[in-house]
Amino acid sequence: MNNLSTDEIVRYSKVILMAFISLFGILVMFSNFTDYASNYEYVGHVLSMDTSLKNPNIRYRAITSPMLHHRIYWLIITLEALYTSFCLVGTYQLYRKIKQSAADFHEAKKYAIIGLLIAIFIYYFCLQVIGVEWFDMDNSEAWNAKDWARHIVDFIFPLMIYIALKIEQ
DSSP: OTTTTTHHHHHHHHHHHHHHHHHHHHHHHHHHHHHHHHHHHHHHHHTTOOOOOOOTTTTGGOOOOHHHHHHHHHHHHHHHHHHHHHHHHHHHHHHHHHTTTHHHHHHHHHHHHHHHHHIIIIIIIIIIIIIIITTOOOSSSOOOOHHHHHHHHHHHHHHHHHHHHOOOO
């Protein structure tokens, strides 16, 4: 451990943390492909708003078409695959440039940052903004992923800041 400088440890930590979020993406995709039915059921209930408090003033927002449920779910799966792919490539690029100059290492961050931005779009904008604020997901006792999504964003957003910072030399 004494052979590594602080700058090297910072670089390795960025690679390792990107590997963590990449593994998370792989596990989420695996779950979506191997347990499509239960994850589809979740999307269907949120979009249908059939388990929320049934506020009549917002019922017009419900999407009850199973065809649209499938399409929206596949859009989510596609975005998850995209963010995971970018994060994996970003992890590889960071690792590949770990011994290079600070400028080269910093330039290698672009795929990681793009992947993290897509992940924030999914877990913050899609789930928290659209799911909670538009489809009233937080008022469903059975199909509420607000806290789950918030915990993911609570990891991803600071990670994106940490990755983007040019602190290594």
